[in-house]
Amino acid sequence: MSLGIFLGAAALYFVSVILYQVYLVSTQVKFGAWAFRTLLGGWVLHALFLIAYIADSGSLPIATTFHSLVLYAWIVGIAFWVLEIRYGYGTWGAWVTPLILIGFLLGGLAILAPTGPARFLLLRPLLVAHVSSSFLAYGFFTLAFVSAMLYLAQDYILRQKRPTTLHYRLPPLEATENLGRILSALGLPCMTLALITGSMEAEQAWGTFWLWDPKLTLALVTWVIYMGYFYARNGLHWRGRRAAWLLVLGFVVVLITYMGSGVLFSTVHTS
Amino acid sequence: MEIIVVGLNHEVAPVEVREKLALPEPSLREALISLAQKAGQGDGPLAEGAILSTCNRVEIYGLAMDSQEGWNELVGFLGSTCQIPFQDFENYLYLYSGEEAAAHLFSVAAGINSMVIGENEVLGQVREAYRLASAEKAIGPILSRLFRKALRVGKRARTETGISRNASSVSSIAVELAKSIFGDLSTCRVLIIGAGEMSEQALRRLMASDVGEVLVINRTRSKAESLARECGGRVIDFDRIGLALWQADIVISSTAAPDAVIHVPQMRDAIYMRRNRPLFIIDIAVPRDVDPEVGKLENVYLYDIDDLEHLVQANIDMRRKEIPKVEAIVAEELREFSAWYQALDVVPTISDLRQHADQIRQAELDKALRRLGSLDQRQQEVVKALAIGLVNKILHNPTVRLKDHANGRRGYQYAEALRELFGLDAPEGKSGKKV
Numbered sequence: 080m081s082l083g084i085f086l087g088a089a090a091l092y093f094v095s096v097i098l099y100q101v102y103l104v105s106t107q108v109k110f111g112a113w114a115f116r117t118l119l120g121g122w123v124l125h126a127l128f129l130i131a132y133i134a135d136s137g138s139l140p141i142a143t144t145f146h147s148l149v150l151y152a153w154i155v156g157i158a159f160w161v162l163e164i165r166y167g168y169g170t171w172g173a174w175v176t177p178l179i180l181i182g183f184l185l186g187g188l189a190i191l192a193p194t195g196p197a198r199f200l201l202l203r204p205l206l207v208a209h210v211s212s213s214f215l216a217y218g219f220f221t222l223a224f225v226s227a228m229l230y231l232a233q234d235y236i237l238r239q240k241r242p243t244t245l246h247y248r249l250p251p252l253e254a255t256e257n258l259g260r261i262l263s264a265l266g267l268p269c270m271t272l273a274l275i276t277g278s279m280e281a282e283q284a285w286g287t288f289w290l291w292d293p294k295l296t297l298a299l300v301t302w303v304i305y306m307g308y309f310y311a312r313n314g315l316h317w318r319g320r321r322a323a324w325l326l327v328l329g330f331v332v333v334l335i336t337y338m339g340s341g342v343l344f345s346t347v348h349t350s
Numbered sequence: 351m352e353i354i355v356v357g358l359n360h361e362v363a364p365v366e367v368r369e370k371l372a373l374p375e376p377s378l379r380e381a382l383i384s385l386a387q388k389a390g391q392g393d394g395p396l397a398e399g400a401i402l403s404t405c406n407r408v409e410i411y412g413l414a415m416d417s418q419e420g421w422n423e424l425v426g427f428l429g430s431t432c433q434i435p436f437q438d439f440e441n442y443l444y445l446y447s448g449e450e451a452a453a454h455l456f457s458v459a460a461g462i463n464s465m466v467i468g469e470n471e472v473l474g475q476v477r478e479a480y481r482l483a484s485a486e487k488a489i490g491p492i493l494s495r496l497f498r499k500a501l502r503v504g505k506r507a508r509t510e511t512g513i514s515r516n517a518s519s520v521s522s523i524a525v526e527l528a529k530s531i532f533g534d535l536s537t538c539r540v541l542i543i544g545a546g547e548m549s550e551q552a553l554r555r556l557m558a559s560d561v562g563e564v565l566v567i568n569r570t571r572s573k574a575e576s577l578a579r580e581c582g583g584r585v586i587d588f589d590r591i592g593l594a595l596w597q598a599d600i601v602i603s604s605t606a607a608p609d610a611v612i613h614v615p616q617m618r619d620a621i622y623m624r625r626n627r628p629l630f631i632i633d634i635a636v637p638r639d640v641d642p643e644v645g646k647l648e649n650v651y652l653y654d655i656d657d658l659e660h661l662v663q664a665n666i667d668m669r670r671k672e673i674p675k676v677e678a679i680v681a682e683e684l685r686e687f688s689a690w691y692q693a694l695d696v697v698p699t700i701s702d703l704r705q706h707a708d709q710i711r712q713a714e715l716d717k718a719l720r721r722l723g724s725l726d727q728r729q730q731e732v733v734k735a736l737a738i739g740l741v742n743k744i745l746h747n748p749t750v751r752l753k754d755h756a757n758g759r760r761g762y763q764y765a766e767a768l769r770e771l772f773g774l775d776a777p778e779g780k781s782g783k784k785v
Contacts, residue, residue, distance in 0.1 A: 237530060238645075240657045247526055251533035252628060318626035319649045 081135075084128045085187045091121030092180040099173040103248050111169045115160070118176055122156040125183060129153060132190060138202055139210050144338055145189035147214070151337075152182030154218030158265070162222075162258065168250045171258075174225050205283075209276035212269045213298075217337055219266030220305070224330035226258035227323040234320055256319065259326050260312065267305045274302060285347070293344035297336040304329040351397060351762050352417045353496060353691075355451040356424040356443055357409030360465050363442035371432050371439060373403040379486060381431045385410075386488035388427070395419040398490035400483035400497065402458070404475045406465055411455065413492050417447035452496055452687055456680045459504035461513055467669045468514035473504040491766050492694075496687065503683045511675040516665035520658045521552040523665070524632050525559055528600050531630050531651060535561045541598030543567045543591070543612075544605030545577060548634050552602050557581060565594050569605070592616045596623035604634040612640040614647070621649055632658065690775065696756040699765040700749055702774045707741045 098114035129149060132140050140146040159175050162168075233249045249255075277298070278288045289295065308325045311317035317325075340346045358368065373381055378401060385399040398413035410428060414420025425443065429436045446454050454463070459476045461468045480497040483489035489497070508514045517523040525535075532538050540561050542553050545568060553564070564583030567590075568574035574585045586594045595601065595616060605611055612631070621629065626649050633640040633654045645652030693699065715737045719730065748768065755761040769775050 233530065237527070237651050240653065240660070246530045249530070251529060252531045253533045316625045319628065321648070 081128060081131050082191060084124050084131065085191060088121045088124035088128060089180070089184060089187065091117045091124065092176065092183060095121060095172075096176045096180050099170070099176050103170050103173045106248070111172075114172055114176070115163060118156070118172065118179075119160055121179075121183075122153070122160065125149075125153050125156065128187065133202075139207065140186070140190060141210055143189065144340070145185055148182045148186030149190060150186075150210075150214050151217055151221075152179045152186060154214050155179050155182065155221055158218050158222050158262070162261070166254070166258070168254050168258070170248055171225065171229055171250050171255070174229065175222065178221065178225070205276055205280055209273060209280055212272040212276060216266045216269035216273055216301075217333055219262045219269065220301075220326075220330055220333045223259050223262035223266065223326045224333075226255040226262065227326035227330075230255035230259065230323045231320065231327075234323075252319070256322070259323065263305055263308055263326065263329075267302075267309065270298075270302045270305065274298060290347065292346050292348060294336065294340050294346035294348040297332060297339065301329065301332045301336050304332055351413055351415060351492070352420065352447050353411070353451045353492065354414050354417050354420040354424065354445070354447045355409055355411045355454055356421055356428065356445055357402070357407060358439065358442045358444065359407035359409075359463065361463075362444060363439070367439055367442055368406070368408065370434050371403075371408045371428065372405065373401065373408065373432070377431075378403055378482060381427075382483055382486035382488045384431070385427065386486050388423070389413075389488060389490070395423045398493045399424075399488045400479055400493050401488075402476060402479040404472065407458070407463075409458075411451070411493055411496070413490065421445050421447075449684060449688055452499075453680060453684050455496060455500045456503040456683060457677075459500040460507035460676050460680060461504070462507075462673055462676050462680075466518050467666060467673070468508070468518065470508070470514055473501065473508070476500055476504065490763075491770075492691070492762070495690070499683055499687050503680055506679050506683070507676045510679065511672045513669055513672045513676050515672075516668060518662060518665055518669065519551075520548055520634070520655070520662060521555045523658055523661050524552045524602070524653070525555045527632075527651070527653065528556065528561075528630055529559070531628055532599060535559050535600075537562055538599040539563045539565060539597055540600045540602065541565045541567065541586075541594050542577070542583075543601065543603040543639065544569075544607075544635065545573055546604040546634065549602045549604040549632075550577070552632060552634075553581060556600065561600070565598055567591060567594055592619060595620035595629075599627070599629060601629065601631040602634065603631065603639040605639050607635070607639060608637055610639060610641045612644060614641055614643050617644045617647055617650060621647060634658075693769070693775070694762045694765045696752050696761050696765050699768055699774070700752060703745065703748070703768060703772060706772055706774055707745055711737045711741045 095114050095118040098110050098117060102110035102114055129140065132149075140149050155175065156179050159172070159179070163172070229249055230252060233246060233252055233255065236246045236249070237252075250258075277295070281290065281295075282288050304325065308322065308329065311325060312322055335343060340348065358371070360368070381401055382399070385396070385401070388394050389396045389398050395414050395416065396412050397415070400411045402409045402411070408428075410424045412420050412424055414423070425436065425440070428434075429439075455476070457463045459473055461470070461472055464472050476497065480489070480494070480501070483497075484494065517526045528535060528538070535556065538561055540553065540556055540563070542549055542564065557564070564578070564581050565586050566574045566578040566581075566583050567586050567588055568577070569588050571585070577583070578585045591611065595612070596619070601612075603611065617629075628649045628651065631640055631644070631650065631652045633652065636655060638654055640652060640654070642652070642654070644650055693702070715734060718733060719725070722729075722733070725733070752761070752764055752768065755764055
C-alpha cells in the first residue's frame with residue numbers, strides 16, 4: 080500500500096514539475112492552476128505516506144538523513160502551498176517543485192528499499208518538538224534560499240538589459256524579496272525552538288545543555304546568520320542583493336548542518 | 351462579381367502622399383454615402399463598398415462586376431473625393447482582386463501589414479470601418495461577410511499566436527519593467543521630470559496600470575501645473591529634485607537639458623532616505639538626463655532610451671517569428687471564405703437547394719409511410735409522387751428565376767439570400783462544409 084501511495088505522490092509531483100515549467104514558458108493561466116492542483120494532490124498523498132510510516136514504525140522518519148528527506152520535502156511542500164494561497168506568485172513553483180520531487184523520491188526510495196540498519200526513536204513529545212521545529216526551519220530557509228536566488232536572477236537580468244523575455248515570467252523583485260523576508264521570519268523562531276528543545280534533549284541524553292559538537296555548532300551558526308539577516312534588514316537597512324546573498328549563505332550552512340553529518344564531519348547527534 | 355481593393359499604406363507611399371488621401375470622420379461618412387449611391391445604381395460597376403482610413407493606410411474595398419472597371423471606378427472616386435489629381439498618387443497605389451484582396455484585408459486585420467507588427471489598434475480600425483460602412487449602407491452582404499471574417503482572423507491571430515504578445519513600444523516596455531521590479535504598481539509613486547510625447551505616454555500607461563501618486567517637475571512651472579492637472583498629480587519645484595527623488599519609486603526623465611540633471615551623490619542620498627527601497631529610472635532624454643554611473647548603484651535600475659529601444663526591437667523580432675503562424679491562419683480562413691464565396695454561384699446554390707429539399711422530402715416520406723402502415727404498391731406510389739410533385743412545383747419558380755439572374759449582378763444577391771433563408775450554409779466561423 081505504501082508503494083502505491085509513493086508512486087501516486089511521485090507521479091503527481093512529476094506532473095506538477097512539468098506543468099510549472101510549461102507555465103513558465105507559455106503564460107497561460109490554466110497551466111499554473113493545474114500545476115498547483117497536482118502539487119496539492121501529490122502533497123496529500125505524501126502526507127498519507129508519512130502517516131503510514133509513523134503508524135507502522137511508531138517513529139518519525141529520521142532514521143537516516145535520506146529517510147528524513149521525506150519529512151523535509153513535505154515541509155517545503157506545505158510552506159509553498161500556503162504561501163501560494165496567500166500570495167499566488169505562481170512561477171516560482173517551477174523551481175520549488177523539482178526540489179520537493181527530488182527530496183520525496185530520494186527519501187521515499189530510502190524508506191521503501193532499506194539498505195542498512197535503521198534506527199527508530201520513540202515518539203516522545205520533546206523529540207517530536209525538536210525534529211519538527213528543526214525541519215520546519217530547514218524547509219522555510221530552503222524556500223527563502225529559492226526566493227533569494229530568484230531575486231538575484233531577476234536583478235541580474237534587469238541589470239544586463241539584454242533582451243530576454245524571462246524577466247516578466249520571474250516573480251517581480253518586490254515579490255521575491257518579500258518572500259525571503261517572510262520565510263526567514265517564519266524560520267527563525269522555529270530554529271530557536273529547535274535549539275532550545277535540542278538542548279533540553281541534550282541534557283537528558285548526555286547530561287549537559289550544550290556541547291561544541293560540529294552539528295550543534297553549525298546549528299548555532301545557522302541561527303546567528305538568520306539573526307544577522309534581520310539585524311541587517313532592520314538595523315542597517317540592507318535590502319536587495321546584499322540581503323539575498325545573506326539568505327544564500329544561510330542556506331549553505333543549513334545544508335551543511337542538515338546533511339553534513341557523516342559526510343563532512345562526525346557528530347554525537349543522531350542523523 | 352469580384353472583391354477588389356485599391357489603396358496605399360506606409361510601405362508604398364510616403365507620409366506626404368498618405369496625408370492628402372486621409373479621410374477623417376466627417377469626410378469619411380460623406381465619402382461612404384456617395385459610395386453607397388454609386389453602389390445603389392443598378393447598372394454601375396460597383397455593387398458594394400467600404401473604406402479603411404488610418405494614419406498609415408487608405409484603402410477602399412469594393413464588389414465589382416469586373417475588376418478592371420471596378421479599380422478604375424475606385425481610383426477615380428479616391429481622386430475626386432480627396433480632390434487630388436490622379437497622377438499625384440497613381441504610382442503609389444496597390445490593386446488587388448479576388449482572393450488576393452481578401453487575403454490582404456485579413457493580413458491587415460491580423461496586424462502583419464502594419465508598421466509595428468502585431469499592433470492592436472488596426473483591428474479596432476477595421477471594425478470601425480465596417481461599422482461606418484454598414485451605417486451608411488455602402489456595404490452589402492458579401493463585403494460584410496469579408497469584414498466579419500477579417501475581424502475573426504484578427505482575433506485568432508492575437509489569441510493563437512504571439513504576434514501581439516510582448517511590449518512593442520518604449521512606454522509599454524517601461525511599464526513591463528516597472529512591474530518586474532515592483533509587482534503591484536498601486537503602491538508606487540511616479541516622478542516625471544520635464545515633458546515630452548514619449549514620457550507622457552509612459553506616464554499614461556503607468557496610470558492605466560493603477561500606479562499611485564504622480565509628482566511633476568518642470569523648469570517651467572506652468573507646464574508642470576498643466577501636466578499635474580491632467581493626471582491628478584502634485585507639482586514639485588525644480589530645485590527640490592533631490593527631495594522628490596527619495597519619494598518616488600519610478601522616475602521618468604526627459605528634459606531638454608544639455609547636461610545631466612540627476613547625479614550620483616543626489617541618488618545616494620535618495621537611496622539612503624528610501625532605506626534602500628528599489629528605484630526605477632527611465633531616462634528618455636537625449637542628451638541623457640541621468641549620469642550613467644547612477645545605474646551602477648545598488649537598488650537602482652536605470653534604463654536609457656537606447657536600452658529601451660533595444661528591448662523593443664528584440665520584442666518586435668520575436669513577433670516577426672510569429673508571422674508564418676499568422677499567415678497560416680490567414681490561409682485557413684481564406685479557404686473557408688473562398689468556399690463560401692464560390693458557393694454563391696447560382697449553380698451550386700440551386701443544387702444545394704435541391705439537396706436540402708430532397709432530404710426533407712425523404713424524411714417526411716418515410717415518416718408518413720410508417721404511420722400509414724400497410725399500403726399496397728399503388729397507394730405507396732401515389733404518396734411518393736405527391737411528395738416529389740410538391741417539391742418540384744415549389745422549387746420550380748425559384749430555380750428558373752435564379753438561373754435567369756445567373757449572369758446579372760443580382761444573381762449573387764439572390765443566391766446569397768436563398769442560402770441564408772434556407773440555411774444552406776454551415777454557421778459562420780465553422781468549416782465551409784454544407785449542412
